[in-house]
Amino acid sequence: xxIWLLMMLTCLFGYFSGLLMIVLIRKxxxxxxxxxxxxxxxxYFLMFGFLDFFFFEYYFLxxxxxxxxxxxxxxxxxxxxxxxxxxxxxxxxxxxx
Numbered sequence: 768x769x770i771w772l773l774m775m776l777t778c779l780f781g782y783f784s785g786l787l788m789i790v791l792i793r794k795x796x797x798x799x800x801x802x803x804x805x806x807x808x809x810x811y812f813l814m815f816g817f818l819d820f821f822f823f824e825y826y827f828l829x830x831x832x833x834x835x836x837x838x839x840x841x842x843x844x845x846x847x848x849x850x851x852x853x854x855x856x857x858x859x860x861x862x863x864x
Contacts, residue, residue, distance in 0.1 A: 775816050782809040794857060796849055800842040807835045 785806040792798045811831060818825060849855075 771816065771820060775813065778809050778812045778816065782806060782813065785809060796846055796857075800839070800846065803842065804835075804839060807838070811835070 785802055789799060789802045789806070792802065811828065814828060814831065815825070817823075818828065
C-alpha cells in the first residue's frame with residue numbers, strides 16, 4: 768500500500784511540474800509539444816496505477832495511447848508546417864489574423 772501511494776505521489780508531482788513547465792515555457796512550439804508528451808506519459812502512469820489498484824481492465828490505456836500517438840503526429844505535422852511557413856518555431860512571431 769505504501770509503495771502504491773509513493774508511486775501515485777511521484778506521478779502527481781511529475782504531472783504538476785509538467786503543468787508548471789507548460790506555463791513557463793510557452794515561446795517555442797517544439798518545447799510545448801515535448802511538455803505535452805511529458806504530461807501524457809505521467810497521465811498514463813496515473814491511470815495505470817488507478818486501474819491497477821481497483822483491479823480494472825487495461826483496455827482503456829491502449830485507446831489512450833493511440834490518441835496520444837495521434838496527438839503527437841498532429842503536433843509534429845503542425846510544427847513542420849509552421850517552420851516551412853515562417854522559418855521558425857517561435858509562437859510569438861505568428862500572425863493568426
